[in-house]
Amino acid sequence: MKIYLATDHAGFSLKEIVKDYLTGQGHNVEDCGAHALDHNDDFPDFISKAAEKISANPYDKAIIFGGSGQAEMMLANKYPGVRAALFYSPKEAVGAVDVTGKTSTDPYEIIVLAREHNDANILSLGARFLTDEEALEAVRIFLTTPFSKAERHERRLAKIGRIEKELHE
Numbered sequence: 619m620k621i622y623l624a625t626d627h628a629g630f631s632l633k634e635i636v637k638d639y640l641t642g643q644g645h646n647v648e649d650c651g652a653h654a655l656d657h658n659d660d661f662p663d664f665i666s667k668a669a670e671k672i673s674a675n676p677y678d679k680a681i682i683f684g685g686s687g688q689a690e691m692m693l694a695n696k697y698p699g700v701r702a703a704l705f706y707s708p709k710e711a712v713g714a715v716d717v718t719g720k721t722s723t724d725p726y727e728i729i730v731l732a733r734e735h736n737d738a739n740i741l742s743l744g745a746r747f748l749t750d751e752e753a754l755e756a757v758r759i760f761l762t763t764p765f766s767k768a769e770r771h772e773r774r775l776a777k778i779g780r781i782e783k784e785l786h787e
Contacts, residue, residue, distance in 0.1 A: 621761070622680040624650040624668035625690075626661035629683025629745035632753055636681060639754055645761075665690045666697075672739050673697040680740040681757055687744035694740050698782055701775075703732035705756050706744025726759050733763035735771050 621640055625633040630652055640647045650667035652659050661684055668680040676699040684690040687704050694702040708725030724730070732738040741760040743753055765771070 620646045620648060620671075620675075620678045622648050622650055622668040622671045622678065623682070624664040624680065625683035625745075626652055626659045626664060627655055627657045628661075628685035629687075629743065630655045632743065632745040632748070632750065633681075633683050635750050636683075636753060636757055639757070661690055662693055665693050669694040669697040669700050669702075669740070673699045676700070676739050678739070679761060681760070682740060682742045683745050684742065685744065685746045687742040691740075691742035694742065698786060699779075700740055701732075701736055701738045701778075702740035702742050703729065703736065703738040703760075704742045704744070705729055706747040708748075708752050708756075726756060729756055729759045730763050733760060734766040735768075735774075737765040737771070737775060 623633050623637055623640075633649075637647055637649060648671070650671070651664040665682050665684075668682055672678055672680050672694075680694075682690045682694060682702070687706050691702045691704045694700050705726075705728060729741070732741075738760070741756065743756060745753070748756070
């Protein structure tokens, strides 16, 4: 598995920290840019490169960065086969109650669910809302949590694929 990284100026410092962490762990990493801090750059120039790579091989992974990670995730999700999930604050999830009445006590549960239920292949991080340690934990969880392959999750992904195909025809 190859891991692609991409950011603009807002996530540049965090991308460099994550890149050092991943290469130190022995991962095969490709940096799609930005390669230098430039406050006038535009995220689509770099995020699109990582999204294209994942679209061509959805079994690889990418980690993209932005100030909030929102627009970066939106762009990535326009590419066929890309399932980008956003993470920007572990503090927000704790204490949230879902429709079943379950209260979340794990601030990173959203990443686990994105991988287990949706087979997310891109993680978008909001650099302005995460400490370096929180981001590294998010990356670790994203890369180590497998897709569940449960029938209902496979069925839903197949439906997404069919809709995606229809929209691009």
